[in-house]
């Protein structure tokens with residue numbers, strides 16, 4: 034899916050046309066990346082193709098100059114000049130400094146000097162080297178015992194989102210114990226505690242399954258559509274961002290006391306963005322918002338839908354205007370993994386069993402020779418799935 038912001042300066046009667054900017058939005062640290070800019074020059078002569086990172090020029094190609102291609106040094110920009118040409122620039126590697134907004138600018142020759150530009154944001158992620166770990170587990174638990182465990186993710190960027198599940202159900206919030214992440218340079222190690230007293234109700238067919246799941250999702254873009262309502266007359270106006278979410282259901286004018294009923298729909302993408310409504314800079318309170326399930330589309334695409342419903346009041350206006358905006362926050366899940374602990378009631382076996390499955394996880398097996406009347410076995414299995 035390509036999220037593209039194209040701002041075009043149109044010159045009358047000209048024909049240079051920017052078709053696409055193709056840059057992976059989310060790239061793993063170290064990987065190479067192509068910056069591709071495709072355009073149609075039709076009858077125009079090409080004057081230049083220039084690339085900028087955060088508005089600073091990094092590469093230019095002028096067909097009539099010698100040399101035709103030139104690059105400019107920038108932290109995090111490793112251009113392979115042999116593989117780069119007119120509209121395609123190859124960054125042979127990336128690091129955390131490579132993050133930024135890359136803009137392509139294509140200009141036609143005189144007399145039109147028509148210029149078309151488009152940009153894309155590149156975000157770099159760093160995966161953890163290992164699966165999360167769980168500390169604080171005991172060799173065995175009995176009903177009435179306190180489970181007091183911590184799930185710790187290895188350093189990553191962005192930080193992992195951790196969640197605890199008890200018997201495949203999301204653990205109640207009051208069982209979870211938030212711990213601040215540990216910093217390691219620009220990487221973060223997320224941590225989440227889980228504390229509860231084992232009850233019979235927690236045992237599912239005599240077992241208690243604890244799972245800590247870790248999701249690393251890189252946010253890579255935000256886009257907004259704004260509904261702008263002016264006081265006199267209360268006319269509404271939409272200010273759209275290209276390829277952003279869409280607001281629909283709004284009226285052309287609003288009177289005080291009238292309802293604003295609208296939906297915000299995201300574009301169709303592989304991973305639907307999170308939508309949020311803002312009213313004059315503040316997030317709209319949940320009672321005005323209607324959450325709908327994700328809408329599935331062919332080609333494993335999906336879109337998000339978020340409704341809003343409230344009555345227009347005087348206090349909604351600031352200096353005679355009201356701004357209602359729907360923001361879409363796009364994220365790409367780059368890693369999911371989990372650690373699972375199954376505590377089972379057993380009459381025969383004793384002790385702690387640890388086993389690992391999948392890449393990246395480290396496993397070991399050991400047993401404590403104790404035997405009790407009611408024994409619980411802990412089976413720790415580690416899964417690691419890269420997406």
Ligand SMILES: *[C@@H]1O[C@H](CO)[C@@H](O)[C@H](O)[C@H]1NC(C)=O
Pocket residue numbers: 055056057067068069121
């Ligand atoms: C960019 O262009 C290069 C060279 O033409 C091509 O090999 C690569 O697949 C393209 N990448 C993307 C993301 O479009």
Ligand SMILES: *[C@@H]1O[C@H](CO)[C@@H](O)[C@H](O)[C@H]1NC(C)=O
Pocket residue numbers: 169179181182183
């Ligand atoms: C739970 O464990 C943490 C350390 O892992 C400890 O600091 C805390 O005191 C424990 N809480 C209880 C109620 O035992």
Ligand SMILES: *[C@@H]1O[C@H](CO)[C@@H](O)[C@H](O)[C@H]1NC(C)=O
Pocket residue numbers: 281282283294295296325338340
């Ligand atoms: C918003 O979407 C829901 C679900 O599709 C639909 O029932 C409702 O009528 C829509 N509202 C508006 C104002 O378009």
Ligand SMILES: *[C@@H]1O[C@H](CO)[C@@H](O)[C@H](O)[C@H]1NC(C)=O
Pocket residue numbers: 257259311313314315358359360
């Ligand atoms: C939308 O609202 C948020 C929150 O106030 C704000 O940060 C953002 O700039 C707004 N977007 C636009 C385009 O006004």
